[in-house]
Amino acid sequence: MISTLFNEILYRPLFNALVFLYNTVAFADLGVAIVFLTILIRLILFPLFYKGAKDQAILQRLAPKIKEIQKNHKEDKQKQATAMMELYRQHKVSPFSSFLLILVQLPILFALYKVFMKGFVAESLGALYSFVSAPAVLNHGFLGLVNLSGKNFIIVAAAAVVQYFQGKLSLPKNNKPASELSSAEKIGRQMVFLGPALTLAILYNLPSAIGLYWLTTSLFSVIQQIIINKQLTINN
Secondary structure, three states: OHHHHHHHHHHHHHHHHHHHHHHOOOOOOHHHHHHHHHHHHHHHOHHHHHHHHHHHHHHHHOHHHHHHHHHHOOOOHHHHHHHHHHHHHHOOOOOOHHHHHHHHHHHHHHHHHHHHHHOOOHHHHOOOOOOOOOOOOOOOEEOOOEEOOOOOHHHHHHHHHHHHHHHHHHOOOOOOOHHHOOHHHHHHHHHHHHHHHHHHHHHOOOOHHHHHHHHHHHHHHHHHHHHHHHHHHHHO
16 A cells, blocks of 8 residues: 555656656756756755755754753753744744655655666556656666766765765854854764765665766755855845
8 A cells, every 4th residue: 555655656756757858858868867857856845945954054053042041941941942942933943844854855765766776677667657658768878978777986976075065054154162062063063974974875886876866956955055045144
């Protein structure tokens, strides 16, 4: 039941969208089709991604106030929780937005993983809708330079580097020593390095098609974060 729902709601639509893009605007280039599909997904989910990224950026900037509340009400957890919720309400942020973003992304990531791992083989082509034609040419390349069915360290490394810059952009600018940072600020700084490291470790042994997706979505995140940072600067 769950497997059928997953296939019909996520896998088949994403696979058909990829094949449609491959047949039309991507000019039979799988890499270009993946880039277009990634952009399409990010545009559809833009409000959710934008809200999650903006809330995280604001929470990073509120870290000193959060630390102050924790210090002032360390003996009364109820008052501490009330003061924290009031702070979140004033700044119109949700501390749970990042978890919601993860919950939404995971099924999509699993579906894309299945799409890219299967590729354009006879079994997967059987999942095409009646109005989507099977590709006349099966090309697993990207711009004639990369075989996306195999590993490619350059794409994986590029994805990790772009993710690092996105993480750096999400942090507020400060020169405080590590000893003066709150736990949230310390976690934020650690994630700047942990995220790219996990990207390298996870994607290195996977087909570079998945790495290309992650590189494209990370580039989209960088642009989104620049927009968010400019908005927060103007509002402040």
